[in-house]
Amino acid sequence: MKKAHTHSRRLFLQTSSMLASLAFIPRSVKAFYLETRNFLVASKKTGSLAVSVNKKLYTVEADTRTTLLDLLRENLQLTGTKKGCDHGQCGACTVHIDGKRVLSCLTLAAMVPGKEVTTIEGLSDGEHLHPMQQAFIECDGFQCGYCTPGQIMSAVACVQEGHTHSVTEIKEFMSGNLCRCGAYNGIVEAIQKVAS
Amino acid sequence: MQPFFEATDYFPADTDGRVEAMAKVTGKAKYSAEYQAPGLCYGFFATSTVAAGKIVSIDTTLAKQADGVIDIITHEHKPLVPGLADETKIRESRFGLPVFHTDKIYFKGQPIALIIAETLEEATYAASLITAIYHAETHNIDFELSHPKVALKPDGKERGSLQAWQQAPRMVEAEYTIRNEVHNPMEMHATIAHWTADNKLKLYDKTQGVNNVQRTMARLFGIPNDNVEVMSEFVGGGFGSGLRVWSNTLAATMGAMQVKRPVKLMLSRPQMFMLTGYRPQCWQRVKLGADENGKLLGLYHQGRNSTSMYENFSEGFTRECRLIYTVENLKTESATVPLNLSTPTWMRGPGDCSGDFAIESTVDELSYLLKMDPVELRLKNISNEKDPETGKPWSTNYLSECISRGAERIEWKNRPTGSGQLTDGDWKIGYGMAVGMWGAGRQNASAGIKMQKDGSILVQTAMTDIGTGTGTGIQNVAHDSTGIPKNRIKIELGNSSLPPAPSQGGSTGLSSITGAIAAVCNALKQKLVDYATVVDNAYKGMNIADLLISETGISARSGNAPSISFTVLFDTNHIDTIAVEASAGPGDERQKFSFCSSAAHFCKLRVHTKTGKVKIERMVCTVDAGKVVNSKAAANQISGAAVGGIGMALMEEQNADNALGSLLANDLAGYHFAVNADAPIIEVAFINKPDFNSNPSGAKGIGEVGIIGCAAAIANAIYNATGKRLRDLPITPDKVLMG
Ligand code: FES
Ligand code: FES
Numbered sequence: 056m057k058k059a060h061t062h063s064r065r066l067f068l069q070t071s072s073m074l075a076s077l078a079f080i081p082r083s084v085k086a087f088y089l090e091t092r093n094f095l096v097a098s099k100k101t102g103s104l105a106v107s108v109n110k111k112l113y114t115v116e117a118d119t120r121t122t123l124l125d126l127l128r129e130n131l132q133l134t135g136t137k138k139g140c141d142h143g144q145c146g147a148c149t150v151h152i153d154g155k156r157v158l159s160c161l162t163l164a165a166m167v168p169g170k171e172v173t174t175i176e177g178l179s180d181g182e183h184l185h186p187m188q189q190a191f192i193e194c195d196g197f198q199c200g201y202c203t204p205g206q207i208m209s210a211v212a213c214v215q216e217g218h219t220h221s222v223t224e225i226k227e228f229m230s231g232n233l234c235r236c237g238a239y240n241g242i243v244e245a246i247q248k249v250a251s
Numbered sequence: 252m253q254p255f256f257e258a259t260d261y262f263p264a265d266t267d268g269r270v271e272a273m274a275k276v277t278g279k280a281k282y283s284a285e286y287q288a289p290g291l292c293y294g295f296f297a298t299s300t301v302a303a304g305k306i307v308s309i310d311t312t313l314a315k316q317a318d319g320v321i322d323i324i325t326h327e328h329k330p331l332v333p334g335l336a337d338e339t340k341i342r343e344s345r346f347g348l349p350v351f352h353t354d355k356i357y358f359k360g361q362p363i364a365l366i367i368a369e370t371l372e373e374a375t376y377a378a379s380l381i382t383a384i385y386h387a388e389t390h391n392i393d394f395e396l397s398h399p400k401v402a403l404k405p406d407g408k409e410r411g412s413l414q415a416w417q418q419a420p421r422m423v424e425a426e427y428t429i430r431n432e433v434h435n436p437m438e439m440h441a442t443i444a445h446w447t448a449d450n451k452l453k454l455y456d457k458t459q460g461v462n463n464v465q466r467t468m469a470r471l472f473g474i475p476n477d478n479v480e481v482m483s484e485f486v487g488g489g490f491g492s493g494l495r496v497w498s499n500t501l502a503a504t505m506g507a508m509q510v511k512r513p514v515k516l517m518l519s520r521p522q523m524f525m526l527t528g529y530r531p532q533c534w535q536r537v538k539l540g541a542d543e544n545g546k547l548l549g550l551y552h553q554g555r556n557s558t559s560m561y562e563n564f565s566e567g568f569t570r571e572c573r574l575i576y577t578v579e580n581l582k583t584e585s586a587t588v589p590l591n592l593s594t595p596t597w598m599r600g601p602g603d604c605s606g607d608f609a610i611e612s613t614v615d616e617l618s619y620l621l622k623m624d625p626v627e628l629r630l631k632n633i634s635n636e637k638d639p640e641t642g643k644p645w646s647t648n649y650l651s652e653c654i655s656r657g658a659e660r661i662e663w664k665n666r667p668t669g670s671g672q673l674t675d676g677d678w679k680i681g682y683g684m685a686v687g688m689w690g691a692g693r694q695n696a697s698a699g700i701k702m703q704k705d706g707s708i709l710v711q712t713a714m715t716d717i718g719t720g721t722g723t724g725i726q727n728v729a730h731d732s733t734g735i736p737k738n739r740i741k742i743e744l745g746n747s748s749l750p751p752a753p754s755q756g757g758s759t760g761l762s763s764i765t766g767a768i769a770a771v772c773n774a775l776k777q778k779l780v781d782y783a784t785v786v787d788n789a790y791k792g793m794n795i796a797d798l799l800i801s802e803t804g805i806s807a808r809s810g811n812a813p814s815i816s817f818t819v820l821f822d823t824n825h826i827d828t829i830a831v832e833a834s835a836g837p838g839d840e841r842q843k844f845s846f847c848s849s850a851a852h853f854c855k856l857r858v859h860t861k862t863g864k865v866k867i868e869r870m871v872c873t874v875d876a877g878k879v880v881n882s883k884a885a886a887n888q889i890s891g892a893a894v895g896g897i898g899m900a901l902m903e904e905q906n907a908d909n910a911l912g913s914l915l916a917n918d919l920a921g922y923h924f925a926v927n928a929d930a931p932i933i934e935v936a937f938i939n940k941p942d943f944n945s946n947p948s949g950a951k952g953i954g955e956v957g958i959i960g961c962a963a964a965i966a967n968a969i970y971n972a973t974g975k976r977l978r979d980l981p982i983t984p985d986k987v988l989m990g
Contacts, residue, residue, distance in 0.1 A: 096380060120376070129370070135277070137437070189276075198884075199436070199488040203276060223928075230928040237894025237930070240932055
């Protein structure tokens, strides 16, 4: 037999269901029970956040554990920003914060009030595509399209950062954005096109 | 000579991208986890911490007390799925892992509970509070130790005899091993399950085949197919992982049934390493005999791959050697090795990709033994005219042409004939090549067209587009068949209520669907002729080949039938739309011919002698995939597959820690596949000769041949550079240094 939990946790678990069924619980026992529960089960904390995304201000009540990525996708329904790993390892969630590329899965929502977040939905200027979006279309810089918003946000930053002097340099500075479809040919070409 | 499409010039100037390009670059494309539903709540899996045994009890007390938790599904607390009601039903269902319908644990990471909560954070946190007591049993996930104990069995027909060539003047024999590889599409598998009525189910599911999910879920839940609607309009990659219905789809559906609300369940990246298949680990041995002139005399290919304890999955890697070369004597044997891991599944170029690595490495080794150019050796032995397995003529097979053109492109003549001859400081430079083949299949498929009064059409099919460019291919074929301008052809895909189509896999997608598209275009034309006849009798009995469709109306290619505008056509017939549907599938041409796609892969690379780092400088892939329907999307497929091949050759590996029963890689930091900098600009070319026996568009499948052969080409180039024959994939720097 393998046991997966600690002694105190086990004791708590055994007694908690018993306690719940007793009508009259001495105050001290109840206090102990609640204290232990609170120790073992963290309760949810929320806060009101004012977040500016794509130049629009959203006031949301969010869980303190919510990442910017989940805030965008689940709370604001801005699903253009993708979740590929949730661990800062793939770049699918890349957004711009104050014009710099940032991984939104490694950014807590609580960190962004007062800053300007730009996502793929805010990249185009009204009906006009950003030149990088246009270049991705022309160069077929994607297949399934799932890494694409992250690639485009990174690509825009890559050009701004001036890391586009050679194919090698582009490839190096775009290597934080994984593409399992392997559409790297088109991605590089799109960046070259915009940079020139 | 045909022009060579390069990465930089393979775009015809007349196209402005794929049909779905706009949606994809603006973030508007919706993937499975991105839909809304009323009262949507979130699911998250808690998984087993042992690799074998039984669940004694699951403790959900703490989790239930966490904020936001609505319910927790376990094998003891669940809505019973009729199709998994007992052991017999489970077996008959062929569903694979009967999640929450068994107390058995088959592998570490198996879902034991589904937590359903109001928010993602709450579900994720509550899952961490689930504990279980197991009756753990001895597990085994050690393939290397286990496989020699499993007896090999003949697979496939033996050709000639093994004895006939044991005295062959030239003989090479070696063993090859490949670690588990994991598909890891960028989008994690996800499902939103919504029971819209008591027995009506709506699913947004990441899959390569909506009809497959529909049928599977209908069967499991005992409801008619029509009561299950499955949508997968955008699919964030698959590579085979979306060809089965996995536990997330079933669990989300059970969850939604239990809480009577829609449930969203997206696997985490670590769970993607356990719950959606992988390319199994394998061991192979190849023995190859030839005469002094390089004529192959005999081939003996054996291999074993890992599988799970609850299902048998055979990779089929001995298929490849039967396709490529004329070999009179050939014997193949295989076996599967059950381990305490989840079931592997088809991954891009399944079987053939692994088998090809062993075969094409061996052929390369033979070429050095013979002191013969590997290109020449291959050209000498390739079966150009007929399928060596069935004896039927190839419908088309331009593999030899692929080889010649690829060799020219990479300037093969510059390759040093011996190994380790070309150096540049601490680097050694080498050239390698290998070929790959894949049977070009075709399945039944159907499609529909709706024409509006303005003459624009909507083409519909249930087939998904996992990134291959299916929608664009369909648009191209519809345009070619009807003459309707592309900007007036809309495409709708990935919904089970549309005309049914096979799953997109095994390089059969485009080949299957283009037949249906051609058929439905003809049906449309026939309908137009019929309606036109009502307007003007001159159209009566007109051959549809003579019908012309323009932006404004229809006319006749010749004769005296007048032009008719769409307005007149629709008004006179009192109709608003014209709707047609048609199906098509393979016919008796499949009896007469064998079908294949093929490719030659060439690689130039450098190996750092002090660090063992391998840097691929050039990768040239020449492909025979029949007529290229969309050169842009097709070249992208091939270059993407080659990037996958680089990963397979140099970095992708899932390793096992048998002491703990754990797999080591469970995230994208621990499991490397090729990033942008790992790959050069891949140079792609197509022979581009149609195979009209294959289907009306003349196209042959393309998804697999791009990767089959890449790994061997790279390993062969490493040998050419260093003189080290590395037979264990992936070839990581340590192996290069120690080899
Ligand atoms: S989801 Fe943020 S880096 Fe992968
Ligand atoms: S386009 Fe599919 S992952 Fe990049």
